[in-house]
Amino acid sequence: MVLLKLFWSFLQIGLLSFGGGMAALPLIQNQVVDLHGWITLKEYTDLITIAEMTPGPIGINAAAFVGVRIAGVPGSIIATVGCVLPPFLIVLLLVRLYLKYKNLSAVQGALSGIRPAVTGLIASAALTILILILWGENGFSTNLESLNFVAFILFAASLIVLRKWKPNPIFIILGSGIVGGAIYLLL
Amino acid sequence: MEKRKSIYRKLFSSTFYISAFTFGGGYVIIPLMKKKFVEGLKWIEEDEMLNLIAIAQSSPGPIAVNTSVLIGYNVAGLVGALVSLWATILPPMITLSVISMFYSAFIKNAVISAIMKGMQAGVAAVITDAVLNLGSNVAKKKELISVLIMLIAFIMTFFLKVNVVLIILFGGLIGTLKVVLHERRNKGGGE
Numbered sequence: 029m030v031l032l033k034l035f036w037s038f039l040q041i042g043l044l045s046f047g048g049g050m051a052a053l054p055l056i057q058n059q060v061v062d063l064h065g066w067i068t069l070k071e072y073t074d075l076i077t078i079a080e081m082t083p084g085p086i087g088i089n090a091a092a093f094v095g096v097r098i099a100g101v102p103g104s105i106i107a108t109v110g111c112v113l114p115p116f117l118i119v120l121l122l123v124r125l126y127l128k129y130k131n132l133s134a135v136q137g138a139l140s141g142i143r144p145a146v147t148g149l150i151a152s153a154a155l156t157i158l159i160l161i162l163w164g165e166n167g168f169s170t171n172l173e174s175l176n177f178v179a180f181i182l183f184a185a186s187l188i189v190l191r192k193w194k195p196n197p198i199f200i201i202l203g204s205g206i207v208g209g210a211i212y213l214l215l
Numbered sequence: 216m217e218k219r220k221s222i223y224r225k226l227f228s229s230t231f232y233i234s235a236f237t238f239g240g241g242y243v244i245i246p247l248m249k250k251k252f253v254e255g256l257k258w259i260e261e262d263e264m265l266n267l268i269a270i271a272q273s274s275p276g277p278i279a280v281n282t283s284v285l286i287g288y289n290v291a292g293l294v295g296a297l298v299s300l301w302a303t304i305l306p307p308m309i310t311l312s313v314i315s316m317f318y319s320a321f322i323k324n325a326v327i328s329a330i331m332k333g334m335q336a337g338v339a340a341v342i343t344d345a346v347l348n349l350g351s352n353v354a355k356k357k358e359l360i361s362v363l364i365m366l367i368a369f370i371m372t373f374f375l376k377v378n379v380v381l382i383i384l385f386g387g388l389i390g391t392l393k394v395v396l397h398e399r400r401n402k403g404g405g406e
Contacts, residue, residue, distance in 0.1 A: 043276075045275050078318065082314065083234055083236065083237050085307070086277070088304055089307055089311045093315045096311075104308060104315075108304055114276065115281050116296070118274040119276070119284050120293075123267070130266075137390045137393055139390065142386040143269070145364050146269050146272065148364070148365040148370075149372055149382060149383075150246070152368075154345075154346045156373070158339045161339045162339070179335070180336075182337065186337050186340030191347075197246075197341040202334070203337065204336050205333045206333070208333015208334065208336055213326065
């Protein structure tokens, strides 16, 4: 019964969260904290912190985290599947329409306008993340004291290496984790 | 048959790897996927990839999952879509299930949080690099309208927090208008 409730809750989260992770946050909170009381608000904020530091989209992280607490490993699986089932079906439907009509000139035109728009969206999200990492939660400021210098130097060094030698990004992420981790622990 | 199986295996391992090492949301994973499937494996063209990302954003659900399902479908049909779906959700599902069991110890571990903090700076660099590549590709085509759409979309999301779906619709509308006006003008010229 509780498995069914989990499935139904995360099915709704998956179906209604348009616009990525941040858009899903209020929906998740509504379902797991307010409606069902599966975790407390404090645990929910911890969950967001953990989600920021671990791989994967927040929706899946929340599904697995809450699922395990409520019903063990089966709960985690059921909640995760519930969360991805609606988008999986919708996305396949959309891509079939896209493949069928993509050669029409109007559709081609629409896509030629959508592509630069998507690039703009990605740039905006990237800048948001960059500001969060370099300045923290208070946001961008011209005051040098609020800039995280360790993060800034790691970021600049990583970017130079990436632009110049084009290594696999995974190495950059792991490398800055090791170097940065050591610096943060020593400071 | 053997060839199909090896495609599935490659699809699963690439997607699993990216999903397991990507911290943060969809906008972190998309540049990595683009690098792997467009530049690395050359399974998908850059324009096609941007179209897929637009579809992923127009439908509900996590963008990372949607994008990888679309890549899987594009590369190897319905089975491909299922393969990449599982490859994307397994790493976070396993990680979070384990963390959920030990979560209070995890949150307080100084070494883990220091490494995570260091990794974030690397993640920021990877995203910035990808954005610079994407932006210069738009600029290289030397179409004023595309550059304008890109800038307006950026301003609308970053400063004005306009809904993503509306911005995609806006881009689509301008693009359609451009083609329709162009065709009409060509017809007029021919007569």
